[in-house]
Amino acid sequence: xxxxxxxxxxxxxxxxxxxxxxxxxPVTHIADLPARHARATDWPGWVxxxxxxxxxxxxxxxxxEHQVEAASTAWSGHxxxxxxxxxxxxxxxxxxxxxxxxxxxxxxxxxxLSPTKALAGDQLRSVSDMDIPGVRPARYDGDTxxxxxxxxxxxxxxxxxxxxxxxxxxxxxxxxxxxxxxGLSYVVVDECHGYRGVFGSHVALLLRRLRRIARRYGADxxxxxxxxxxxxxxxxAGRLLGADCVAVTDDASPHxxxxxxxxxxxxxxxxxxxxxxxxxRSAGAEAARILAELVIEGARTLAFVRSRRGxxxxxxxxxxxxxxxxxxxxxxxxxxxxGYLPEERRALESALLDGELLGVATTNALxxxxxxxxxxxxxxxxxxxxxxxxxxxxxxxxxxxxDALVVxxxxxxxxxxxxxxxxxxxxERPVEAAVLDPTNPYVLAPHLACAAAESALTVKELDxxxxxxxxSVLDGLVADSLLxxxxxxxxxxxxxxPHSDVDIRGSGVEQVAVVEADxxxxxxxxxxxxxxxxxxxxxxxxxRGESYVVDELDLEQGIAFVHAExxxxxxxxxxxxxxxxxxxxxKRTYGGVTVxxxxxxxxxxxxxxxxxxxxxxxxxxxPLDLPEQVLHTRAVWYTIAEPLLCGADEGPGTRTGVEPAxxxxxxxxxxxxxxxxxxxxxxxxxxxxxGVSTAVHADTGEATVFVHxxxxxxxxxxxxGYAAFVPWLTATRDAVISCECPAGCPSCVQSPKCxxxxxxxxxxxxxxxxxxxxxxxxEAAAAHDHSDAHAAEDSTGTT
Ligand SMILES: [Zn+2]
Ligand SMILES: [Zn+2]
Numbered sequence: 001x002x003x004x005x006x007x008x009x010x011x012x013x014x015x016x017x018x019x020x021x022x023x024x025x026p027v028t029h030i031a032d033l034p035a036r037h038a039r040a041t042d043w044p045g046w047v048x049x050x051x052x053x054x055x056x057x058x059x060x061x062x063x064x065e066h067q068v069e070a071a072s073t074a075w076s077g078h079x080x081x082x083x084x085x086x087x088x089x090x091x092x093x094x095x096x097x098x099x100x101x102x103x104x105x106x107x108x109x110x111x112x113l114s115p116t117k118a119l120a121g122d123q124l125r126s127v128s129d130m131d132i133p134g135v136r137p138a139r140y141d142g143d144t145x146x147x148x149x150x151x152x153x154x155x156x157x158x159x160x161x162x163x164x165x166x167x168x169x170x171x172x173x174x175x176x177x178x179x180x181x182x183g184l185s186y187v188v189v190d191e192c193h194g195y196r197g198v199f200g201s202h203v204a205l206l207l208r209r210l211r212r213i214a215r216r217y218g219a220d221x222x223x224x225x226x227x228x229x230x231x232x233x234x235x236x237a238g239r240l241l242g243a244d245c246v247a248v249t250d251d252a253s254p255h256x257x258x259x260x261x262x263x264x265x266x267x268x269x270x271x272x273x274x275x276x277x278x279x280x281r282s283a284g285a286e287a288a289r290i291l292a293e294l295v296i297e298g299a300r301t302l303a304f305v306r307s308r309r310g311x312x313x314x315x316x317x318x319x320x321x322x323x324x325x326x327x328x329x330x331x332x333x334x335x336x337x338x339g340y341l342p343e344e345r346r347a348l349e350s351a352l353l354d355g356e357l358l359g360v361a362t363t364n365a366l367x368x369x370x371x372x373x374x375x376x377x378x379x380x381x382x383x384x385x386x387x388x389x390x391x392x393x394x395x396x397x398x399x400x401x402x403d404a405l406v407v408x409x410x411x412x413x414x415x416x417x418x419x420x421x422x423x424x425x426x427x428e429r430p431v432e433a434a435v436l437d438p439t440n441p442y443v444l445a446p447h448l449a450c451a452a453a454e455s456a457l458t459v460k461e462l463d464x465x466x467x468x469x470x471x472s473v474l475d476g477l478v479a480d481s482l483l484x485x486x487x488x489x490x491x492x493x494x495x496x497x498p499h500s501d502v503d504i505r506g507s508g509v510e511q512v513a514v515v516e517a518d519x520x521x522x523x524x525x526x527x528x529x530x531x532x533x534x535x536x537x538x539x540x541x542x543x544r545g546e547s548y549v550v551d552e553l554d555l556e557q558g559i560a561f562v563h564a565e566x567x568x569x570x571x572x573x574x575x576x577x578x579x580x581x582x583x584x585x586x587k588r589t590y591g592g593v594t595v596x597x598x599x600x601x602x603x604x605x606x607x608x609x610x611x612x613x614x615x616x617x618x619x620x621x622x623p624l625d626l627p628e629q630v631l632h633t634r635a636v637w638y639t640i641a642e643p644l645l646c647g648a649d650e651g652p653g654t655r656t657g658v659e660p661a662x663x664x665x666x667x668x669x670x671x672x673x674x675x676x677x678x679x680x681x682x683x684x685x686x687x688x689x690x691g692v693s694t695a696v697h698a699d700t701g702e703a704t705v706f707v708h709x710x711x712x713x714x715x716x717x718x719x720x721g722y723a724a725f726v727p728w729l730t731a732t733r734d735a736v737i738s739c740e741c742p743a744g745c746p747s748c749v750q751s752p753k754c755x756x757x758x759x760x761x762x763x764x765x766x767x768x769x770x771x772x773x774x775x776x777x778x779e780a781a782a783a784h785d786h787s788d789a790h791a792a793e794d795s796t797g798t799t
Contacts, residue, residue: 007257007259007403008376008402008403008404009257009259009377009403009404009405010259012294012297012299012376012377012405013027013259013261013405015293015294015296015297016289016293016405016407018293024266026263026264026266027261027262027263028262028263028421029261029262030260030261030262031259031260031423032258032259032260033257033258033260034257035254035256035398035403036251036253036254037254038252039065040062040063040064040065041064041065041068041252042062043062043063044071044072044096046072046100047096047100048100050103050132051103054099054131054132055092055095055099055130057130058126058130060092063092064252064253065252066082066084066248066251066252067082067089067090067092067093067096069248069250070224070248071092071093071094071096073246073248074093074097074224075096075100075101078222078244078245078246079237079243079244079245080222080224080245080247081192081225081226081236081245081246081247081248082248083193083227083229083230083248083249085228085229085253085255085391085392086392086395087253087374087395088251088253090190091126091226093226094186094188094190094226095126097222098110098185098224099132099135102132102158102185103132103133103134105183105185107182107183108183108185109158109179109180109183109185110157110184110185110186110188110221111158111159111166111184111186111187111188111210111221112124112158112160112161112187112188113161113163113166113189113190114191115162116162117142117143117162118345119190120139120141120160120161120162121139121160123190124137124138124139124160135158136155136156136157137158137159137160138151138152138160139160139161140152140159140161140165140169140170141160141161141162141164142165153176153177153179153180154179159180163203163504164504164505166206166210167502167504168499168500171209171210171450171499172450172453172454172497172499174213174217174454174455181213181216181219182218182219183219184214184219185221186221186223187222188223189225189226190225190226191226191228192225192226192237193227193228193230193236193434195240195434195436196436196683197436197683197684197688197711197715197716197717198443198711199505200240200434200435200436201438201440201443202447203504204239204240204241204438205447206447206504207241208438208464208465209451209454211241211243211464212451212455212464213454213455216455223237223243225237225241225245228388228391228431229251229388229391229431230388230431231430231431233249234246236434239436240436242438242464255395255398255399256397256398256399256401256402256403256404257398257403258394258398258403258405259403259404259405259406260394260406260407260408260427261406261407261408262408262410262419262420262423262426263290263407263408263410263420264410264420265280265281265282265283265286266280266281267279267280267740267745268280273616273617274618274746274757275750275758275759277741277743277744277746277750278741278742278745279412279616279617279746280412280745280746282412282614282615283305283381283382283409283410283411283416284305284310284314285313285314285615286381286409287305287314287381287409288314288316288317288318288320288321289318290303290407290409291303291314291318291359291361292317292318292321292322292325292359294376294379294405295318295322295326295329295332295333295358296325296326296329299358299376299405300355300358300359300377301359301360301375301377301379302352302359302360302377302378302379302393302396302397303359303360303361303362303379304362304363304364304378304380304382304384305361305362305363305381306363306364306382306384306411307363307542308363308542308546308547309547309566309614310363310614311336311361311362312361313614314361315333315334315335315359316335318359319331319333332356332357332358332359333357333358333361334351334357334359335360335362336360336361336362348372352372352375364384364389364393372396373399374398374399375396375397375398375404376397376402376405377397377404377406378394378407379406379407380393380394380406380407380409381409381411382409382411382413383410383411383413383415383419385679385683386431386683387426387429387431388431388434388683390408390426394406394408408420408426410747412745412746413676413747414673414676414677414732414739414747414748415676415677415679415680417735417738417739417747418677418680418734418738421734421738422731422734422738425731435684435716435719436715436716437715439466441469441472441473441476441713442711443713444465444466444470444473445473445476445477446498446502447465448470448473448474448477449482449483449492449502450497450502451465452483452489452490452492453492453498453499456486456488456489456491458489459489474490477490481493482494482498503525510558511525511528511558512525512526512527512528512531512535512553512555512559512560513525513558513559514535514543514548514559514560514562515560515561516548516562516563517551517561517562523541523543526560528555528558528629529629529630529711530710531560531629532555532575532605532627532629533573533604533753534573535553535560535562536553536573536606536609536626537550537551537552537624538571538609538622538624539571539573539609540569540570540571541560547565547566547567548562548563548564548565549562549563549565550562553626555627568613568614569611569612569613570611571609571610571611572612572752573606573608573609573624573753574610574621574753574754574755574756574757575604575605575607575753575755576604576607576755576756577602577692577755578603578604579600579602579603579635579706579708580600580601580698581598581599581600581699581700582598582599582601583598584596584597584598585598585599585634586598586722589780590776590779591641591644591779592640592643592645593640593641593644593772593773593776593777593780594638594639594700595722595725595777596636596638596722597634597635597719597722598634598637599633599634600633600634600706600708601631601632602632602635602690603628603630603631604629604631604690604755605626605628605629606626607624607625608621608622608623608624609621609622609624610622610752612752616746631710633708633710633711633712633713633718634708634709634713634718634719635706635707635708636706636707636708636718636721636722637700637704637707638704638705638725639702639703639704640702640703640773641702642702644657644772644776645657645658645703646658646659657768657772658765658768658769658772662765663703664693664694664760665759665760665762666765666766666769667694667703667704667705667765667769668693668756668760668761669736669744669761669762669765670705670732670765670766670769671692671705671707672749672751672754672758673732673735673736673748673749674705674707674721674729674732675689675690675691675707675751676735677728677732677735678720678721680728681720681721681724681727681728682716682720682724684715684717688709688710688711688715688717689707689708689718690708691705691706691707691708692705692706692708693705693706725777726774726777726778729773729774730774732770733771733774735748736749736763736767736770741763743763744758744763749761
C-alpha cells in the first residue's frame with residue numbers, strides 16, 4: 001500500500017456517506033487513531049510450572065507487559081487495579097497470581113466478584129478448562145442448587161460470585177465459611193468501573209465489610225481489580241476498596257488503527273416534536289442506513305443502539321434496505337436479543353467470526369461477557385453515557401495489522417450535540433473518573449447495621465467506614481433501637497438479620513416491587529422516591545430488554561402491577577417540582593453570582609406522561625393524578641443578582657442583560673442544557689439528576705438554577721458539578737450554541753422529562769444567562785489572581 005492509497009476505513013466511510021446530499025452532509029469530524037503495537041515479555045519466574053503449562057496451553061505464548069506488571073504487583077502483596085482497553089487480557093493479570101497461590105499453598109482460597117452472573121460464569125469456565133490440580137473453582141450464586149452449596153463452602157478454593165450473593169449469602173453466614181475466610185488470599189473485583197453512583201457506594205461498603213470479616217479470621221487478602229480505561233484509576237479503586245491501590249494503565253496489547261467519524265443526522269422538515277420543535281432523523285434510523293452500506297462492502301459491523309427495541313428497529317431497517325439493493329445480503333443482518341444465556345452469546349460470536357452474519361445491531365448489554373473484537377466497523381448510535389463505554393464499544397473494531405471504522409451517530413440530546421461538534425471532548429479527553437460516595441448516610445446506615453449483625457462493630461473499625469460520618473449514623477441507629485451501644489462496641493439487637501431488607505442496587509430507601517400480574521412474578525424493584533416517575537400507570541417499563549406496561553401503581557402496598565406488552569411508543573413522566581434549601585455546605589461568591597453546594601428537599605408530583613415514537617414524534621400527553629414525593633438530597637445551584645441579570649450592572653465588556661419577561665425561559669433552558677451536560681463530568685445519566693430554575697427563589701431571593709442528585713442523600717453528582725462548575729457551564733453554553741435549530745429542540749434545550757412541557761424555553765436567553773455567569777466567575781477569578789499577586793509583593797516588601 002502506498003502513502004496516497006485510501007485506507008480501508010476511509011473507503012468504508014465514503015461508502016456510508018454515498019448518496020447523501022452535499023448540504024445535508026452529516027459528518028462533523030474525522031479522526032485517525034494510530035495502531036498500537038504489542039509489547040510482549042517473559043513469564044515471571046514466580047509462576048509455578050503447573051500453572052505455566054496450563055496457561056500456555058490456552059494459546060498464550062508470551063504475556064504482554066501490563067499483564068505481568070499487574071500480576072507481579074499482586075503477587076508481591078499490593079492491591080492493584082489494571083485499567084486497560086477491551087480485549088487487553090485483563091483476566092490473565094489476575095489468574096496468574098491467584099492460580100499460582102492456590103497451586104503452591106494448599107490452604108489458600110480466593111474470591112472472584114463480577115457485577116453479572118453471566119460474566120462470572122465465563123470466567124469460571126475459563127479457569128475450569130485449565131484443569132489445574134487442586135484449584136477447585138466453583139460458582140456460588142442464586143443459581144447454585146442448595147445441594148451443592150455445602151460442598152462449595154467446605155471445599156471450593158476459588159469461589160465465583162457477585163456482590164448480591166456476597167452481601168446476602170456469604171457475609172451473614174461467615175462462621176460456616178470459616179475455612180474459606182481463614183485462607184482468603186486474593187479477592188478479584190472484575191469490571192469494577194461499573195461500581196459507580198449509588199450501586200458503587202453500596203459495593204464500596206460491602207468490600208469494607210468483607211475485609212473486616214476476613215481480618216476476624218486472620219486473613220488480609222490482596223485485591224486485584226479489573227477496569228475499563230478510566231481517569232484516576234488508583235484514586236477510584238482506593239475509594240472503592242477503602243485501601244491503597246496501585247494502578248497499571250500502560251496497555252501493551254496490540255490494536256489496529258481506527259478512523260473515527262462523528263455524525264449528526266440532519267433536521268427533518270416534515271415532522272414536528274413538542275411545541276413544534278424540529279426533529280432530527282433518529283440515530284437508530286441513521287445507523288440502519290450506515291449498517292446496510294457497510295454490509296454491502298463486506299465489513300463485519302456491530303451497531304450499538306440504546307434500547308433493545310431500537311436495536312431491533314435498526315436491524316429491521318438495514319434488512320429492508322438490503323432486500324431492495326442487495327437481496328442476498330438481507331439475512332446477514334440480525335438484532336442481538338436477550339443474550340443472557342452463554343450458548344446464545346457463543347452462537348453470536350461464531351456467527352460473526354465465520355461470516356454467517358455481517359451486521360449485528362445490539363444494546364449496550366453486549367458490553368459484558370461477549371468476546372467479540374477485531375471487527376471492521378462499529379456504529380455507536382447515541383452516546384453510551386460514559387467515555388469508558390464509548391471506548392469499550394469502539395474497541396471492538398480493529399485488529400492488529402488492519403484498520404477499522406468507528407462511526408458515532410449523535411442522538412437528539414444536548415450532550416450528543418456537544419460531542420458531535422467538540423471532537424476533542426470525545427476523542428482526546430481522559431475518561432471520566434467514576435463517582436461514588438460511601439459516606440452517604442442512606443447507604444452507610446444499612447451497611448453498618450449489617451456489619452454489626454455480622455460481628456459487633458468496634459470503635460477501632462469505624463475509620464474504615466468513614467470515621468465521623470459512621471459515628472453519627474451509628475448514633476441514629478442506636479436512637480432507633482436497631483443497635484445497642486456497649487463498652488466493647490455496637491451490637492445488632494434483633495434476632496432477624498437486616499441483610500434481606502437491604503437492596504444493594506437500590507438507594508437505601510423503601511422500594512416498590514414490580515410484579516407481573518398474571519404470573520405474580522417479581523421482575524424487579526424501583527426506588528420508592530422514583531416510582532411515580534418510572535412505574536406510573538401507563539408507563540412502559542423495560543426489564544432485561546423485555547417490555548412491560550404498568551396497569552396499576554399501589555404506593556401503600558409498594559407494588560406496581562405490569563403485563564408484558566411491547567407498544568411502539570416509549571413514555572416519559574412529567575412532574576412539577578419545588579425545591580427547598582436545607583443547608584448550604586459550600587459557597588463561592590463572584591460579584592453578583594454565587595455558586596453553592598448543599599442539602600435540599602425536592603418535592604415533586606407526577607402530573608402526566610408523554611407518549612413518543614422512536615422517530616421523536618410526540619403522540620400525546622396523558623394526565624395523571626399522583627401524590628407528592630419528597631426527596632432529600634444534594635444539589636449544586638447558582639444565583640444571579642437582579643442588577644446583573646437585567647443588565648443594570650454594566651461591568652467591563654459588552655455584556656447585556658436579559659429582559660425581565662424572558663428570564664424564566666432563559667433560566668429554564670439553561671437548566672435543561674446543564675442537566676444534559678453534567679454526565680460529561682460525572683459518571684451519571686441525565687435520569688440520575690434533576691433540576692429546578694426560578695426567576696426568584698424563596699430561599700435565595702434571586703434568580704436561581706438548581707441541579708440536584710436524583711437519589712436520597714446524593715451519589716456525588718452535584719458535588720462533581722460544583723467542583724467542575726466552569727468547564728461544565730462552558731460546555732453547556734457551547735452545546736446550546738452548536739445546535740443549528742432556530743429556537744430550541746431536544747438536541748439543545750428541550751428535556752425529555754420536563755414537568756412543564758418544555759415551556760417556557762428561551763434558547764438565546766440561555767446563552768445570555770450562561771455568558772453572564774461565566775463572565776462574572778471569570779472576572780472574579782482574574783481579580784483574585786491579581787490580588788494574590790499583590791499580596792505576594794506586599795509580603796516580600798515587608799520582610
Ligand atoms: Zn436545538
Ligand atoms: Zn423543564
